[in-house]
Amino acid sequence: MRDDFLEIKNVTCGYPGGFMLNSLNLTLQKGAFAGIIGRNGSGKSTLFKSITGDIKLTGGSVKLDGISLSGLTLKERARRIATVPQFVETGPITVREHVLMGRVPWLSRFSYSYNKTDNEIAEKYINLTGLNKLSDNPLTGISGGELQLSAIASALTQEPSLLLLDEPTAHLDIHYQAMIMDMLYSLNRAEKLTVLMIIHDLNLAGEYCDYLVMMKDGKICADGTPEEVLSSRNIMDAFGADVLITPHPVTGRPVILRNPGNRPEQQTINDSMPGSVQLSYHGN
Amino acid sequence: MKYTLMLSISALLLVLSSLFSLVIGEVPFSLADVPSILSDPSSMEHGILTHIRIPRTILAMAIGGSLSLCGVILQGIYRNPLVEPYTLGISGGAAVGVTLAIVTGLAMKGIPLSFFGFAGALVTIFLVYTLSIRNNRMSTGKMLLIGVMISFISSSVVMLLMSLTNAEQLHGIIFWTMGSLNETDNTVVFTLLGISVVMLGVTILFAVPLNAMRLGEAKARHLGINTTVIIRILFIITSLMTGSCIAVAGIIGFVGLIMPHFSRLIIGTDYRVLLPSAFLNGAIFLIWCDILARIIISPNELPIGVITGIFGGITFIIILSSRRVKPRLA
Numbered sequence: 164m165r166d167d168f169l170e171i172k173n174v175t176c177g178y179p180g181g182f183m184l185n186s187l188n189l190t191l192q193k194g195a196f197a198g199i200i201g202r203n204g205s206g207k208s209t210l211f212k213s214i215t216g217d218i219k220l221t222g223g224s225v226k227l228d229g230i231s232l233s234g235l236t237l238k239e240r241a242r243r244i245a246t247v248p249q250f251v252e253t254g255p256i257t258v259r260e261h262v263l264m265g266r267v268p269w270l271s272r273f274s275y276s277y278n279k280t281d282n283e284i285a286e287k288y289i290n291l292t293g294l295n296k297l298s299d300n301p302l303t304g305i306s307g308g309e310l311q312l313s314a315i316a317s318a319l320t321q322e323p324s325l326l327l328l329d330e331p332t333a334h335l336d337i338h339y340q341a342m343i344m345d346m347l348y349s350l351n352r353a354e355k356l357t358v359l360m361i362i363h364d365l366n367l368a369g370e371y372c373d374y375l376v377m378m379k380d381g382k383i384c385a386d387g388t389p390e391e392v393l394s395s396r397n398i399m400d401a402f403g404a405d406v407l408i409t410p411h412p413v414t415g416r417p418v419i420l421r422n423p424g425n426r427p428e429q430q431t432i433n434d435s436m437p438g439s440v441q442l443s444y445h446g447n
Numbered sequence: 448m449k450y451t452l453m454l455s456i457s458a459l460l461l462v463l464s465s466l467f468s469l470v471i472g473e474v475p476f477s478l479a480d481v482p483s484i485l486s487d488p489s490s491m492e493h494g495i496l497t498h499i500r501i502p503r504t505i506l507a508m509a510i511g512g513s514l515s516l517c518g519v520i521l522q523g524i525y526r527n528p529l530v531e532p533y534t535l536g537i538s539g540g541a542a543v544g545v546t547l548a549i550v551t552g553l554a555m556k557g558i559p560l561s562f563f564g565f566a567g568a569l570v571t572i573f574l575v576y577t578l579s580i581r582n583n584r585m586s587t588g589k590m591l592l593i594g595v596m597i598s599f600i601s602s603s604v605v606m607l608l609m610s611l612t613n614a615e616q617l618h619g620i621i622f623w624t625m626g627s628l629n630e631t632d633n634t635v636v637f638t639l640l641g642i643s644v645v646m647l648g649v650t651i652l653f654a655v656p657l658n659a660m661r662l663g664e665a666k667a668r669h670l671g672i673n674t675t676v677i678i679r680i681l682f683i684i685t686s687l688m689t690g691s692c693i694a695v696a697g698i699i700g701f702v703g704l705i706m707p708h709f710s711r712l713i714i715g716t717d718y719r720v721l722l723p724s725a726f727l728n729g730a731i732f733l734i735w736c737d738i739l740a741r742i743i744i745s746p747n748e749l750p751i752g753v754i755t756g757i758f759g760g761i762t763f764i765i766i767l768s769s770r771r772v773k774p775r776l777a
Contacts, residue, residue: 185713215669248669252662255716260658267659268671275654275719323668 168193168228169214169325175222176213177381184209186223186383191374193228194355195405196348198368200392201378202402207361208249210378211327214359215246227325241268245318249329249361250311253302258313259285259293261302265320289318291346303426305419308339315343319350328360332367340364369417377401393417450720453713457727464734469496471738473746492509500634502636503628507737508730509640510628510692511702515729516647517685518703519710519721523657524678525587531704532689533684535594539601540571541693545623546608555759560623561635561694568690571597585675587664590682607612616647625750626693626699628737639695646688647726653681657718701755702729732759 169191177183184206191197199207213217214225216232218277225232227243235243245265265288266281267328277285292312297305302313311331318326331347333339348371350356362368368375368389375392377385379401385392398419405422467541474495476484484492517532533539544567548554554563574597581588605624609617630636659667664674702762709732710725738753743749745773 217665217668235581235669237668237673241669244669246669248665252666254661256661260717261662264659264666264670267655270655275651286525337686 167191168195169359170226171210171213171223172226172276173223174210174213174220174225176216176218176220177209182206182209182381184213186390187381187383189376189383189386191357191359193357194351195357195374196351196372197357197359197374197376198362198372199359199378200362200365200368201374205378205401206381207225207378208329209381211246211329211361214325214327215244216240238268241321243323244325244327245321245323247311247314247318247326247331249326249333251314253310255301255303256304257299257301259289259298260308261288261313262294263318264296265317265322268321278444284322285320288319293342294318298411311335311339311343323356325359328358330361330363330392332362332364340367347371353419365393365398365419369419369440370411370414389417394420450714451672453617454720454723454727457724457731461727461734464731464738465504465508468734468738469500472500472741479568498631499632499686502631502633503737504734505636505640506630506696507630507637507733509643510696510699510747511706511733511736512647512726512730513639513643513688513692513708514699514703515706515725515732516643516650516722517689518729519707519718519725520650520653520657520681520685522707523660523702523718524681525591526660526663527591529704530591531700532685532692533685533698533700534591534598535575536597536601537568537686537689538569538693539598539605540567540574540699541565541690542605542624542698543567543601543608544570546605546620548618549623550608551613554619564623564697565690565694568686568693571601572683572686573771574600575686576679583675585678587678597690608614621696622750626697626752628696628751630695635695639691642691643688643726646684647723650681650684651722654718654722657722658679661716678715699733699751699752699755701752701759702733704733705759709763709766 167190169189171187171189173186173188175183175185182204189210199210201207203422209218213220214232216237220233232240244392263277263281263285266277266285269281269346270277289295292315294309294312294316302310305313315328315331318328326347328347331343335343344367347358347360351358362372372389375386375389377392377397378381384401385397393408395406395408398404405424407420407422408417409420410416411418466478469481470478472495474492476492476496480492483494484490484496487493514532518530521530521532521534522528541564544563544565545554545560547567548558548560548563554560575590575594577602578593579585605620609620612620656667656672656674659672660674660677667674689703706729707725710721710728714720714724733755734753736751736758739758740749740751740754
């Protein structure tokens, strides 16, 4: 297909004697808003690393817009792909400096300072993320949500065509979760920015993503629209969790509810043996 | 701008300190007399100025600047505030080289001690570099540990050699390790200053990568910076600079540890200005340490390493605790 933007073909990579991705295939269209879901250790981050180049491919290829990434220099790669890591590093720099760092791949070799355009682009994303009042604060002096926003602003300042985010809403309150997802969604729609994120919150995944990839044991076990992927059977298969799926009353998107039928019953204290605790389970 | 002003102040202070260093000492001059002394080669003052004070001042400038610059870069690439130019074992290697030369009597054969110091430093740099590369990747954590281990091994070897030697040689070894700015060969001194200024220029070209590495190697790589190559180049530059300094002046401690921190406190962590600032401040600091070493028990002289440790350490603690500043670590 001509619209194939990110093409991951037969990718094999991993850690010697450890976790491996084996002949993995994945294709994303330009302008997709895609999510990768799966249990911890299912290969989501390794898949990311195969795209960012943090891990060497032992087989297969990753192409972006028809260009093989393995043939690109780190700098050329950084002009196309920006990453927001799971744990954003802090340091003794201001929010503005952090955001401006996104211009580093666009600086010419050995250049010493950012030009007017660089500053304007950084300013644009500082404003978009609402960090304008904090732009002179050090990263060590802002909240976790603000740090995440700063990392996103920095990645956007890179002006990538593909934005990778590793759990952008983990550890954040519902306000920041909605704010960050809304912002990414509107950028995706307005500027055709292709977004691929690892996401643990299945409800957020179902609400925002238009394409979902479900991973298990280093393989893709399901992919498609949220309605297709987020079935109780798939979730039982990939996560071993018993869930109920119901359409959202407003959007009609799938909403995942845990099935309480399988939950450990309340702790009961055995009167004859004070202090001892017994857990009893339904079903088994 | 703010940074230009601060760098200008440092540069001005460096000039004033150097001039002060030229006129103070056992035989004090007035600054106004300096031109006339220089034009009269027959006077005793001329000899003092050109053979003692000028080389010492230039050497203090070159070595203070270099060690501080190396310290600020190494703390940056290892993201560790306790790293200094000697952490990677370069000083230990140089000490082994010098001690061996003294103990075996090689030093008596007309070859300068600095040659053996530099050779020892080179061997260590080679060892640390090759041992820490695996699969063409360089692990900074491993490199640091290997450097520290080589330091320990070297100091044990030095002690072993010291225990086998006689009192006169022992004295020579101890004096070398305390460091000294007594180098009267103007060629050596000006060459070292030239090298250090050129290296300052070269390292400033790496300011943007160093800035990006403030948030870790992974972040820098995602910004398109080949951190493996950058770290290798900077390691080799700083090691050779440190090795040259040790070869000429022995082990002058502390400058490379505290002047980077002091510079970060006053100018921030942006390497574009931090590198020149660290160089200037290191140079000023060592010039003043040398002045103190010369005047405290005049006409005798204290080892410079003693002054850098005591004077530098106390000053730094005072600054750190009085300003209630949060130390800006690497």
